Amino acid sequence: MAVRYELIKICKQTGARLGRLHTPHGTIDTPVFMPVGTQATVKTMSPEELKEMGSGIILSNTYHLFLRPGHEIVKEAGGLHGFINWDRAILTDSGGFQVFSLSDLRKIEEEGVSFRSHLSGQPLFISPEKSIEIQNALGADIIMAFDECPPYPAERRYVRDSMDRTHRWLKRCVGAHQRPEDQALFGIVQGGMYKDLRQESAKQITSVELPGYAIGGLSVGESKDLMYEMLEVTTPLLPQNKPRYLMGVGSPDALVEGVIRGVDMFDCVLPTRIARNGTTMTSQGRVVVRNAKYARDFTPLDPECDCYTCRNYSRAYLRHLIKADETFGIRLTTYHNLYFLLRLMEQIRQAILEDRLQDFRDAFFEKYYGSDE
Numbered sequence: 001m002a003v004r005y006e007l008i009k010i011c012k013q014t015g016a017r018l019g020r021l022h023t024p025h026g027t028i029d030t031p032v033f034m035p036v037g038t039q040a041t042v043k044t045m046s047p048e049e050l051k052e053m054g055s056g057i058i059l060s061n062t063y064h065l066f067l068r069p070g071h072e073i074v075k076e077a078g079g080l081h082g083f084i085n086w087d088r089a090i091l092t093d094s095g096g097f098q099v100f101s102l103s104d105l106r107k108i109e110e111e112g113v114s115f116r117s118h119l120s121g122q123p124l125f126i127s128p129e130k131s132i133e134i135q136n137a138l139g140a141d142i143i144m145a146f147d148e149c150p151p152y153p154a155e156r157r158y159v160r161d162s163m164d165r166t167h168r169w170l171k172r173c174v175g176a177h178q179r180p181e182d183q184a185l186f187g188i189v190q191g192g193m194y195k196d197l198r199q200e201s202a203k204q205i206t207s208v209e210l211p212g213y214a215i216g217g218l219s220v221g222e223s224k225d226l227m228y229e230m231l232e233v234t235t236p237l238l239p240q241n242k243p244r245y246l247m248g249v250g251s252p253d254a255l256v257e258g259v260i261r262g263v264d265m266f267d268c269v270l271p272t273r274i275a276r277n278g279t280t281m282t283s284q285g286r287v288v289v290r291n292a293k294y295a296r297d298f299t300p301l302d303p304e305c306d307c308y309t310c311r312n313y314s315r316a317y318l319r320h321l322i323k324a325d326e327t328f329g330i331r332l333t334t335y336h337n338l339y340f341l342l343r344l345m346e347q348i349r350q351a352i353l354e355d356r357l358q359d360f361r362d363a364f365f366e367k368y369y370g371s372d373e
C-alpha cells in the first residue's frame with residue numbers, strides 16, 4: 001500500500017480530524033503543512049534544515065522538472081529523492097495548473113494541453129498519460145491526477161465541461177499509472193464556485209477508488225468566504241478514511257479554517273515567497289522586518305518563537321540583511337516562516353486532541369489579526 005491514512009481522532013468542538021499519513025518515506029502527522037519546492041528545492045533551505053524544523057513532506061512540480069532538467073535526468077539520478085537528497089516524503093503536482101499559470105500560447109483539448117515553454121518558447125504538450133509518465137519517473141510518494149483548474153471567474157458551462165473532462169482524464173491517469181503500489185495517485189475535485197457542480201465532481205472523483213483526494217480549483221482569487229463555502233459542500237462528500245488535500249492554501253487563517261472544515265493537507269508558496277521581500281508571519285501578526293522602524297529593534301523577530309532565526313538574530317540584523325539584499329537574510333526569514341506554519345499545525349493538532357480547536361482559532365485570530373477578524 002503506497003499511502004495509508006489513519007484517522008486518530010475527531011475534535012468534538014469542530015469535527016476537525018487528527019490523523020497519520022503512512023508513506024514509504026515515513027509517517028506524517030495530519031493536519032500537515034507541506035513546504036513548496038517547485039524546482040526541486042524549497043528555496044534557500046537545505047534538507048537538514050527542513051528536517052530540523054520538523055517537515056516530513058515537501059512538494060515539487062511536474063511542469064518545472066519536465067522543462068528543466070527533464071524527468072529522464074531526475075530518473076537517472078535515482079528519482080527526486082536521490083536527486084535532492086531527501087529521504088522523507090515527496091508530493092508532485094501534475095503540471096496542468098502550472099501550464100495555465102506560467103506558459104502562454106496554450107490550447108486545451110480532450111487529448112491534453114499544448115503550450116510553449118516559459119523558458120525556451122519551444123512548443124510542448126502534456127496529456128494525462130504524459131503527466132503520469134513524468135511523475136512515475138520523478139518517483140514522488142504522492143502524485144496528482146492531471147486536471148484543469150478553471151480560471152476564476154468562469155461561466156458555469158465552461159466549469160461543467162472542464163470538470164467532466166477532468167473526470168475523463170482521471171480515468172486515463174489511473175490507466176497510465178505504472179507504480180500504484182509505490183506512488184499514491186490522488187484525484188482532484190473541481191467544480192469552480194458552483195455548489196452543485198462541486199458536489200457532482202466530488203461524487204464522480206470519489207467513484208474512483210484512490211488513496212487520497214484533493215480539492216482543486218480554489219485559492220484562485222476568490223474571497224476566503226467563498227472558498228470556505230465551497231469546502232463546506234465538498235469535504236462531507238469525501239470518504240472519512242482517506243486524506244483530503246486542499247491545493248494552494250496556506251495563509252494562517254485559511255489553514256485553521258480549512259482544518260475546521262475537514263482538510264488534512266495544505267501547501268502554499270506564501271511563506272517562502274513573502275520571506276524573499278522581508279515579510280514574516282509571527283505570533284503577533286505580520287512583521288515586515290525591512291521597515292525602517294526595526295532599524296534599532298534588537299529584539300527577536302517573534303518573542304514566542306524558538307526557531308534558529310529567533311534564538312540567534314535581532315530584527316535590526318534581519319532588516320539590515322534584507323535591505324542589503326544579502327542571501328543570508330532571506331534564508332533566515334524563510335526558515336522562520338516555514339517554522340511558524342509547521343508549529344501552527346502542531347498547535348492545531350494539539351487543539352484537536354484536546355477538543356478545543358474553536359477556542360484555539362478564536363485566540364489565535366485575536367492575537368494574529370487583532371480583534372476585528
Ligand SMILES: Cc1ccc(CCc2c3nc[nH]c3cc3c(=O)[nH]c(N)nc23)cc1
Nearest residue numbers: 038059060093097149216217218219247248
Ligand atoms: C510545488 C507545488 C506548487 C503548487 C501546487 C498547487 C497548485 C494548485 C493550486 N494552487 C492554488 N490553487 C490551486 C489549484 C490547483 C488545482 O486545481 N489543480 C492542481 N493540479 N494544482 C493546483 C502543488 C505543488
Ligand SMILES: [Zn+2]
Nearest residue numbers: 305307310336
Ligand atoms: Zn522564529
